[in-house]
Amino acid sequence: MDLKEIHNVYFVGIGGIGMSALARYFKLMGKNVAGYDKTKTPLTLELAGLGLDIHYEDDLNAIDGMFKDPKNTLVVYTPAVPSSHSEYRFFLEQGFAVKKRSEVLGIITKDTFCFAVAGTHGKTTTSSILAHLLKETGTPLTAFLGGISENFNSNFLFEGSDYSVVEADEFDRSFLRLHPNVACVTSMDTDHLDIYGNRDELIRSFNDFVRRIKPEGKLFVRNGLPLKGTTYGIEDDSDYCIRNLKIEHGTYIFDLGTPDTTLTEVKFNKPGRHNLLNGLVAFAMAIEAGSPPYRLAKALETFKGVQRRFSYKIKKDDFIFIDDYAHHPTEINAVYDAISEMHPNKKVLAIFQPHLYSRTKDFADDFAESLSKFDSILLLDIYPAREKPMKGITSSWLLDKIENPSKGLIEKSGIINEIKARKPDVLVTMGAGDIGLEISKIKKEFEYAN
Numbered sequence: 460m461d462l463k464e465i466h467n468v469y470f471v472g473i474g475g476i477g478m479s480a481l482a483r484y485f486k487l488m489g490k491n492v493a494g495y496d497k498t499k500t501p502l503t504l505e506l507a508g509l510g511l512d513i514h515y516e517d518d519l520n521a522i523d524g525m526f527k528d529p530k531n532t533l534v535v536y537t538p539a540v541p542s543s544h545s546e547y548r549f550f551l552e553q554g555f556a557v558k559k560r561s562e563v564l565g566i567i568t569k570d571t572f573c574f575a576v577a578g579t580h581g582k583t584t585t586s587s588i589l590a591h592l593l594k595e596t597g598t599p600l601t602a603f604l605g606g607i608s609e610n611f612n613s614n615f616l617f618e619g620s621d622y623s624v625v626e627a628d629e630f631d632r633s634f635l636r637l638h639p640n641v642a643c644v645t646s647m648d649t650d651h652l653d654i655y656g657n658r659d660e661l662i663r664s665f666n667d668f669v670r671r672i673k674p675e676g677k678l679f680v681r682n683g684l685p686l687k688g689t690t691y692g693i694e695d696d697s698d699y700c701i702r703n704l705k706i707e708h709g710t711y712i713f714d715l716g717t718p719d720t721t722l723t724e725v726k727f728n729k730p731g732r733h734n735l736l737n738g739l740v741a742f743a744m745a746i747e748a749g750s751p752p753y754r755l756a757k758a759l760e761t762f763k764g765v766q767r768r769f770s771y772k773i774k775k776d777d778f779i780f781i782d783d784y785a786h787h788p789t790e791i792n793a794v795y796d797a798i799s800e801m802h803p804n805k806k807v808l809a810i811f812q813p814h815l816y817s818r819t820k821d822f823a824d825d826f827a828e829s830l831s832k833f834d835s836i837l838l839l840d841i842y843p844a845r846e847k848p849m850k851g852i853t854s855s856w857l858l859d860k861i862e863n864p865s866k867g868l869i870e871k872s873g874i875i876n877e878i879k880a881r882k883p884d885v886l887v888t889m890g891a892g893d894i895g896l897e898i899s900k901i902k903k904e905f906e907y908a909n
Contacts, residue, residue, distance in 0.1 A: 465556075469492075470492070471540050473511070477560050494512075497517075529556070561637075578629075590611075598618070602624040603615060603626070607766040679740050706800070730801045798887065814891040837866070874901065
């Protein structure tokens with residue numbers, strides 16, 4: 460597909476974090492952009508503020524006539540949209556070019572020097588750090604991010620079109636649409652069993668992704684994963700390695716060893732060793748764009764973070780509030796470890812919203828083990844996303860598996876009162892559903908409270 464011939468781009472599910480980044484791109488490229496989403500959110504309101512026509516009912520009559528010409532209209536959809544959706548069905552039946560977000564990303568980035576970040580965890584943070592490093596070192600890039608970078612206050616960055624930074628998403632095998640020059644794999648934990656069925660299929664898909672790297676390209680792999688590539692790790696024998704790690708005033712300070720040199724007293728301000736590894740591989744990838752290592756090290760220090768990735772919302776002497784997107788047991792463990800490292804001996808209350816019935820069912824015992832570590836744990840109802848309920852799979856069922864005397868179920872309307880009653884030193888909210896919409900209410904209630 461030649462995107463130069465396309466004048467109109469219509470999105471079915473425009474409010475998704477990845478979809479909205481693409482919508483911003485096409486608007487910047489001078490295309491007519493519009494779309495549907497089922498829910499009005501801060502993201503859709505921002506897009507509307509840019510002049511995009513967005514509606515919230517599945518209604519063909521709400522689509523402007525210019526987007527009903529199949530000759531010069533591209534339709535982009537998210538797999539979260541059900542096949543029964545009438546707008547989606549219309550575009551398919553009328554012969555439009557209808558493509559998944561991942562296909563369109565592949566088309567846009569094919570003729571760029573493409574950096575692709577893969578892994579079951581860490582994609583958004585790593586790609587956001589990489590985009591920040593490349594921007595700070597003057598690299599002409601376009602970045603499509605799966606979260607809101609706090610450095611750019613956006614999920615999209617345009618500084619030129621020579622290089623691109625994208626997340627290589629394993630869900631629905633989307634990453635097999637990309638053609639990266641440089642890629643990394645941060646993790647390969649079992650996930651998305653609704654797609655893959657078993658771990659072997661997931662591993663096979665990651666191997667298929669690695670084979671899509673261009674022949675002259677390069678792969679970076681976290682040390683210990685079953686893939687061959689340039690390795691990175693902490694206090695080990697990796698090609699890129701963090702050594703002599705210490706913490707001062709909430710900041711990591713370390714030596715960074717590369718195959719060619721060692722940089723000393725490098726600083727990184729995002730808590731959690733998982734984030735430190737994300738920063739390390741972003742640094743290693745950025746070197747492949749010709750960026751000077753010493754400038755990249757300076758840029759690492761100025762990375763602010765990504766919204767909902769171990770984001771400090773309140774940081775007072777007597778109360779800390781952290782919000783995180785964690786929705787898999789491995790991610791919950793990483794959040795727990797980061798809190799324990801940065802805020803030892805503090806009483807921690809975790810509020811978790813499980814995401815997907817299938818994921819809750821597949822990893823129930825692992826979730827229970829991870830969540831039991833916190834001093835107190837409260838569960839919201841399962842966020843269904845694209846799924847229909849499964850018989851017997853509920854938050855109450857999961858709660859029964861959690862071995863913690865201070866546990867309970869909670870409605871969103873009761874969050875504030877529960878926090879007041881439990882008086883934690885540290886509050887952490889976790890989940891990939893709509894729990895993020897509660898964060899501003901919690902912050903408003905407790906930011907200036909005594």
